[in-house]
Amino acid sequence: MYPIMVNLENKQVVIIGGGKVATQKTEKLLQQKAKIVVISPEITDKLNTYAVNGEIEWVKRPFKEGDTENAFLVIAATNEHHVNEQVKDGCLDNQLINVVDSPIDSNFFNMAYLDHGMLKIAISTEGASPLLAKQIKQDIMSFLDDSYDDYLLFLQKARQKIKTNVLDEKRKLFLLHELLQDRFRKNEVERELFLENLF
Numbered sequence: 001m002y003p004i005m006v007n008l009e010n011k012q013v014v015i016i017g018g019g020k021v022a023t024q025k026t027e028k029l030l031q032q033k034a035k036i037v038v039i040s041p042e043i044t045d046k047l048n049t050y051a052v053n054g055e056i057e058w059v060k061r062p063f064k065e066g067d068t069e070n071a072f073l074v075i076a077a078t079n080e081h082h083v084n085e086q087v088k089d090g091c092l093d094n095q096l097i098n099v100v101d102s103p104i105d106s107n108f109f110n111m112a113y114l115d116h117g118m119l120k121i122a123i124s125t126e127g128a129s130p131l132l133a134k135q136i137k138q139d140i141m142s143f144l145d146d147s148y149d150d151y152l153l154f155l156q157k158a159r160q161k162i163k164t165n166v167l168d169e170k171r172k173l174f175l176l177h178e179l180l181q182d183r184f185r186k187n188e189v190e191r192e193l194f195l196e197n198l199f
């Protein structure tokens, strides 16, 4: 399995089923600004609120063939295994499909992840133990703090400046490594001084 970051903004995501798992997946996908369609005869109160607010589209009926035709990404999340299999069988090879009760029928898994501004840390156990993925996420969370958010903005800015202005490759690499010193993460004044004195 090959981990990548996917931009889901305005991409159509079709979720079949509207229970607890569908709700959990929807919450995370909404943060990615995906266009979510939930197809299910019944949905949770939370999903209903999203539908009423126009944040998702709810198609109130059971799954039928052709429902996933225009989807970029599909999640089969009913509590009926045979329905989830039908959903998977209706997908094309080039569609992303996650079957929540059958890893072997999925061509991608969701990962436990931390999101600190531009810093993303994702963990996968390839389905062996979602709980271990969650525990490792919590362990990492305990030593990460908000300082990384501003620090990464600084790193991005400094790196662009160095890339455009420093032609000597050795000096460029030296400066890029310099930026990783902890004092820059912890201290805004150090960051400003570095940028001011760069050229």
Ligand SMILES: C[C@@]1(CC(=O)O)C2=NC(=C\c3[nH]c(c(CCC(=O)O)c3CC(=O)O)Cc3[nH]c(c(CC(=O)O)c3CCC(=O)O)/C=C3\N/C(=C\2)[C@@H](CCC(=O)O)[C@]3(C)CC(=O)O)/[C@H]1CCC(=O)O
Pocket: 024, 025, 028, 098, 099, 100, 101, 102, 103, 108, 109, 110, 111, 112, 113, 123, 124, 125, 126, 127, 128, 129, 130, 131, 133, 134, 137
């Ligand atoms: C990332 C996250 C969800 C997300 O955000 O999407 C996620 N599972 C999470 C939590 C979680 N899931 C389950 C429990 C209860 C404890 C337990 O059963 O162990 C808990 C714990 C909890 O909820 O606290 C039950 C469960 N999960 C799957 C099955 C089916 C099966 O194993 O066959 C069953 C059994 C259903 C049953 O038996 O009834 C399958 C998958 N779950 C995955 C992802 C993929 C592999 C991830 C990996 O291994 O790294 C994969 C393969 C497919 C997928 O869903 O993509 C989230 C991470 C935590 C976080 O982020 O905090």
Ligand SMILES: NC(=O)c1ccc[n+]([C@@H]2O[C@H](COP(=O)([O-])OP(=O)(O)OC[C@H]3O[C@@H](n4cnc5c(N)ncnc54)[C@H](O)[C@@H]3O)[C@@H](O)[C@H]2O)c1
Pocket: 016, 017, 018, 019, 020, 021, 022, 039, 040, 041, 042, 043, 044, 061, 062, 063, 077, 078, 079, 080, 083, 099, 100, 101
């Ligand atoms: N992958 C994961 O992270 C994970 C985690 C926990 C559980 N699971 C598994 O996910 C499955 C769903 O669990 P849940 O707790 O959300 O179940 P649930 O009972 O809360 O919800 C099931 C939903 O499916 C809908 N549904 C049933 N038949 C349908 C059909 N023909 N067409 C469309 N929708 C239909 C129901 O209306 C309901 O909204 C279970 O098999 C469970 O074992 C997966």
